[in-house]
Amino acid sequence: MYYFIFIIRTAFEDFKRSKLQTFLTSLGIMIGVFAVIMLTALGLGLKKYISDQFDSLGTNTLFIAPGKILEGGSFGASSLLGNRFDVKDLNRLKRVKNITGIAPLSSKSGEAKGTEKSEFVSIFFTSEDFFDITGFSIENGRFFDNTDVEKRSKVLVAGPKIAEKLFGSEIEAIGKKVAIDNVNFLIIGVIKSKGGGGFGGPDYDSYFFGPYTTGYIYNPDKQFIRFAIKAEEKIPLATVKDQINKEMLRRYEEDDFSIVEPTEILSVVNSIFGIMNIVLVAIASISLLVGGIGIMNIMYVTVSDKTREIGIRRAIGARRKDILFQFLIEGIALSIIGGTFGLILAFIGVLIVQNFFPAYIDLPSVLLALGVSSAIGIIFGVLPARKAANLEPVEAIRYE
Secondary structure, eight states, X not given: OHHHHHHHHHHHHHHHHTHHHHHHHHHHHHHHXXXXXXXXXXXXXXXXXXXXXXXXXXSSEEEEEESOSEEXXXXXXXXXXXXXXXXXXXXHHHTSTTEEEEXXXXXXXXXXXXXXXXXXXXXXXXXXXXXXXXXXXXXXXXXXXXXXXXXXXXXXXXXXXXXXXXXXXXXXXXXXXXXXXXXXXXXXXXEOOOOOOGGGOOOGGGEEEEETTGGGGTOTTOEESEEEEEEOTXXXXXXXXXXXXXXXXXXXXXXXXEEEOHHHHXXXXXXXXXXXXXXXXXXXXXXXXXXXXXXXXXXHHHHHHTHHHHHHHHHTTOOHHHHHHHHHHHHHHHHHHHHHHHHHHHHHHHHXXXXXXXXXXXXXXXXXXXXHHHHHXXXXXXXXXXXXXXXXXXXXXXXX
């Protein structure tokens, strides 16, 4: 035990004498560990965020989209080419039993002019059921209702971000008018923050929402990009899905539409981002490889610098395995130093990112990063350590 402590103390005394060399040697490992843990944390945060978003939809929600969205467990290209739905489809779906809410969706993008500012915005035109289906809550004012839909009222519910950008605050936005492509709308409500955007998907906080009938101003063909449906909780979702499928087949072919559960989309999204995370971590791991090569090079230089010292130690009784052990410990220590600082930087990075994105670090990724960094110290320290251990005492002492 004392011998082991002596070797470690000797290694750290060497590091103190050459601080810059120690830092540069550990830098590659530090960057690699930082990159791996940060990317893993972002991947875990993304997975949690997407799961939370889908959980808010409940277990009795369905989406109907043109074309085939899921083909063989992935997003199908045909979904991008599918025909849009129309009012006839909406009326047919309203006749399906066991449906408690249906929300057609169309969209419009354009410049919104407030009292003083203007912003490029997107509007979802839908029904009053949309807010219940998607789990939205009102922060100020009110949602539009069925009366607004029937009267084609020019009213909008705003996301908190766009309300603040155009009017300075969410409360100030209520009762104000906004012009979008020369059409004036009255803002009657602001939703509670839903989040999203970036890797997380749609930024609902920056959207406007209006009655789908009012959207006919921009959508004279009265077409919809999808339907969101809420089924009765007591009825199996598969039963409702089958009923919808039979109704849609009265007008369309099998490949013309998709009926998708949120859990199906979540499964595909998680698998896609899982693969992406593996690829990104693999790319980041190249830094660890480069760091390992750096350790090996520095260790070879150290062996050359300590050749005479090694010869003297061997002459007074040190065994080959003692020399081997000494240099292996130095290699591992360099890796652990780099890995520890990389871990500290990753924790700081995650704390900063958490202000914008729900990233987090889990214990397995920490243990994996430190384990890999230690393994690199062993792997890339073996050859220099063996070279040092195999030096003959006489030749080493005479080395200049």
